[in-house]
Amino acid sequence: MKFFVDTAEIDAIRELNDLGMVDGVTTNPSLILKSGRDILEVTKEICDLVSGPVSAEVIATEADVMIAEGRKLAAIAPNIAVKVPLTWDGLKACKVLTGEGHMVNVTLCFSANQALLAAKAGATFISPFIGRLDDINIDGMDLIADIRTIYDNYGFETQILAASIRTVNHVLESARIGADVMTAPPSVIKAMASHPLTDKGLDTFLKDAAKAGIRIL
């Protein structure tokens, strides 16, 4: 499973990237706002740091303007994936931009039918939002499973990018189902390293090491 990190914070991306945990980055206008940075500037910096796909989102709602914005974003670096919303205009923009050889991430996907349309429009990535479905008491994992089944039934090459991941269980379930990629905030990726039995076991080992007077350095 590929790991994308869902943030525009350079220091957090660098730390995870140095550990080999970053296969790509996703951003959106809310994450750009949170970073306090200019979108073109911070996106360029992220692309210089990470070799995998870096999603940068358009803000237009009409296909023609989305395409123009997508071209400008794609010109930042060869590893840009232009992010377009799953609207009819977004699908039109997806078709044109992928036809020009750009990677496209179709975002804000909340149904399997939407995902089917994105695949037919040639999307590189489809981003089903798990957490936001959970927020309204709909199981986001059912959506990931449905898309996996449908894409496999017909051999679509669009990669399933499990998004809006809020918990370590979202990561686990997405991996079980076979999502190609997951994108999560740095805090969720770091939380995957934690287990209470690891903490308890380490505590015992450290106490015993002290009792035994063990010194290594």
Ligand code: E4P
């Ligand atoms: C993905 O590309 C989105 O940026 C992100 O996963 C949205 O997550 P949220 O629903 O927690 O804001």
